[in-house]
Amino acid sequence: MSTNQSIKPITTVVNERGNLEIGGCDLVKLAETYGTPLYVIDNVTLRSICREYKEAFASYRKVQMMYASKALCTLATSAIIASEGFGFDVVSAGEIYTVYKAGVDMSKVLFNGNNKSFDELALALDLDVGRISVDNFFELSLLNEIALSKNKNVDILLRITPGIECHTHEYIQTGHLDSKFGFDLTQIDDAVELIKNEYTNLKIHGLHAHIGSQIFETSIYGDEVEILVKEIARLEQKYNIKLDEINIGGGLGVKYVETDCPPEPKDIASIVIQRLNSAIEKYNIELPTVFIEPGRSIISTSGVTLYSIGSSKQVPYGTKYVAVDGGMADNARPSMYQAEYTAQIVNKPNIKDALQKVTIAGRFCESGDILIKNIELPNPEEGDILCVFNTGAYNYSMASNYNRVQKPAMVLVNNSQSDIIVNRETLEDLISHDVIPNGLS
Ligand SMILES: *Cc1c(COP(=O)(O)O)cnc(C)c1O
Numbered sequence: 001m002s003t004n005q006s007i008k009p010i011t012t013v014v015n016e017r018g019n020l021e022i023g024g025c026d027l028v029k030l031a032e033t034y035g036t037p038l039y040v041i042d043n044v045t046l047r048s049i050c051r052e053y054k055e056a057f058a059s060y061r062k063v064q065m066m067y068a069s070k071a072l073c074t075l076a077t078s079a080i081i082a083s084e085g086f087g088f089d090v091v092s093a094g095e096i097y098t099v100y101k102a103g104v105d106m107s108k109v110l111f112n113g114n115n116k117s118f119d120e121l122a123l124a125l126d127l128d129v130g131r132i133s134v135d136n137f138f139e140l141s142l143l144n145e146i147a148l149s150k151n152k153n154v155d156i157l158l159r160i161t162p163g164i165e166c167h168t169h170e171y172i173q174t175g176h177l178d179s180k181f182g183f184d185l186t187q188i189d190d191a192v193e194l195i196k197n198e199y200t201n202l203k204i205h206g207l208h209a210h211i212g213s214q215i216f217e218t219s220i221y222g223d224e225v226e227i228l229v230k231e232i233a234r235l236e237q238k239y240n241i242k243l244d245e246i247n248i249g250g251g252l253g254v255k256y257v258e259t260d261c262p263p264e265p266k267d268i269a270s271i272v273i274q275r276l277n278s279a280i281e282k283y284n285i286e287l288p289t290v291f292i293e294p295g296r297s298i299i300s301t302s303g304v305t306l307y308s309i310g311s312s313k314q315v316p317y318g319t320k321y322v323a324v325d326g327g328m329a330d331n332a333r334p335s336m337y338q339a340e341y342t343a344q345i346v347n348k349p350n351i352k353d354a355l356q357k358v359t360i361a362g363r364f365c366e367s368g369d370i371l372i373k374n375i376e377l378p379n380p381e382e383g384d385i386l387c388v389f390n391t392g393a394y395n396y397s398m399a400s401n402y403n404r405v406q407k408p409a410m411v412l413v414n415n416s417q418s419d420i421i422v423n424r425e426t427l428e429d430l431i432s433h434d435v436i437p438n439g440l441s
Contacts, residue, residue: 002264003049004254004297007342007389009042009304011413020346020387022304023413027346030418031306031385034409037326038306039396041077041421043414045302046392049265050084053294056269060276062287066110068250068295069095071393076412076421077299078102087130089250089293093120100127110247110291112159112208114181121146125154133157133208133247135182140191140199147201154201157208157247158183158191162227164211164220182209188231192239204241206288207231210249213296218263222275224248229276233283244286248272250294254301256390257340265297296393303392305331305408306346309384310363320358322380327362328369329402331388331395335368343372346385351378360386364403396422404430 003010008022015021019028023042031038050065057063066087069078073095078088079102087108088099099109107130111120114135121143124132134140134156147154159182183191188207195202207228211220228246236243253262272290280287307324314320333339343360345351355376362369371388380386399407406425411418 002052002266003045003301004252004262005264006045006301007255007257009045009302009389010048011042011044014349018348018350020344020349023418024416025413025418027304027306027387028385030411030413031308031346033418034411034420035424036306036308036385037324037330037408039330039391039408039410039422040304040306040418041299041392041410041412042302042304043080043412046077046080046299047084049298049301050081050086053265053269053292053298054085056264056266057273057290057292060269060273060290062289064108064289064291066108066247066291066293067298068293069099070397071295072299072303072395072397073098074396074410074422075102076419078104081298087291089295090129093117093123096120096123096127096129106130110157110208110293118142118146122150125150125152131155131157131205131245133159134191134202135159137187137191137194140194140202144199144201152201153203156195156202156204157206157245158188158204159208159210160185160188160228160231162209162211162224164224164227185227185231188235189238192235192241196239196241204243206243206245206247208247208249208291210293211251213251214253215251216253216260216262218267218271221248221268222271225272225275226279229279229283229285229288232288233285236285244288245291246288247291247293250292250296252294252297254297254390254393257342262297265294298393300390300393303390303395305388305391305395307386307388309345309380309386310382312358312380312382320356321361322358322377323361323363324371324386325363326408327364327371328366329362329364329400329405330408331371331391332398332400333394334371335366336398341372341388341390343375343377343386343388345377345380346387348378348384354379356380360388364405401425401430406430 068089082104091113110131112133161182232243360372409424410422
């Protein structure tokens with residue numbers, strides 16, 4: 001089984017004390033030591049999926065694995081992923097700065113996004129980010145202007161909308177025609193002409209697309225590759241230029257609940273490689289370098305969140321709510337996308353009797369702050385530690401301070417050792433940016 005087809009980190013076991021353990025660390029002990037809510041990242045699971053991806057694509061000679069930082073961007077996780085040979089897809093000054101500070105080779109970084117600011121593009125140029133994926137006409141002109149002022153040449157890709165519909169949540173579909181991301185196929189020629197004739201500090205290397213997220217289909221990756229190769233071949237001919245890079249984005253799904261059946265990296269790899277080889281022959285182009293940039297499927301499974309159970313409420317003839325000490329501020333996905341999760345009680349993972357159907361409520365002041373609806377748990381009580389699985393992606397990265405609650409800490413577990421990789425926010429952190437103007441009374 002592939003790592004992204006597991007709900008739990010691959011090192012998850014029940015130990016001799018009867019507690020859940022990840023990376024050799026007893027989760028009850030972790031909760032005691034570091035407090036809750038607590039994000040936990042398993043080093044072995046993270047490295048295992050990175051290696052799976054690399055092996056899956058190894059038979060194609062020119063491939064560069066990238067990691068989409070927006071799924072989770074911290075110094076430690078960036079350093080781990082970089083050490084597995086990955087480059088990085090970044091979408092803000094904050095992500096650029098984080099990977100830079102983590103020691104990432106900046107030539108392997110791609111800056112992507114539909115509304116990059118002047119300052120962000122300037123920072124990218126100052127830190128020698130390897131590629132900029134230009135999203136629209138406004139950005140082409142802005143970037144050229146910045147490049148001119150810094151007397152630099154900039155290596156770019158064009159982000160395109162390939163016109164592929166995938167079956168995922170509407171908010172995480174990006175490749176369909178009426179999308180806010182990228183150039184429409186009918187606009188690329190104008191963009192290339194502008195680059196050739198006017199924006200001479202920009203050098204185009206290829207095309208970039210991303211069709212969506214939490215994708216369970218494999219065939220659409222084949223269709224996407226075909227479109228990218230076809231367009232490259234057409235542009236090379238028409239404009240007498242060399243385009244030798246295609247970036248197919250990310251999007252592979254993970255298994256949040258038992259009914260989710262995502263394909264594995266090698267399923268996507270075999271479709272992509274097969275379609276690439278036939279398209280290269282059909283359109284008669286040289287072997288391009290292919291970039292794949294998964295986010296969720298790299299980091300999701302290695303992460304879990306630990307919560308302490310507090311109050312409970314049985315609505316007469318209705319739902320039993322069990323409340324935890326976190327919720328929508330540390331995991332926005334259930335309230336934003338109706339996302340589903342699997343959980344277990346860490347200190348009694350194996351108990352099969354006394355099962356109760358409950359709804360896990362967050363502690364935030366919104367009725368919609370529900371983490372899991374209708375889950376069966378063995379007599380959940382105050383003081384129990386709840387482990388929600390598959391929270392590595394789009395949890396911490398979307399976390400907020402709603403209700404003026406401090407963001408949780410994050411620990412890395414490996415070989416029975418645990419290390420803090422993000423400190424828990426303090427009350428002082430919360431007010432550290434606040435200012436009371438003089439003379440306010
Ligand atoms: C979000 C995004 C990704 C990663 O998507 P996942 O579903 O997390 O794999 C990759 N490329 C681009 C351009 C993105 O916007």
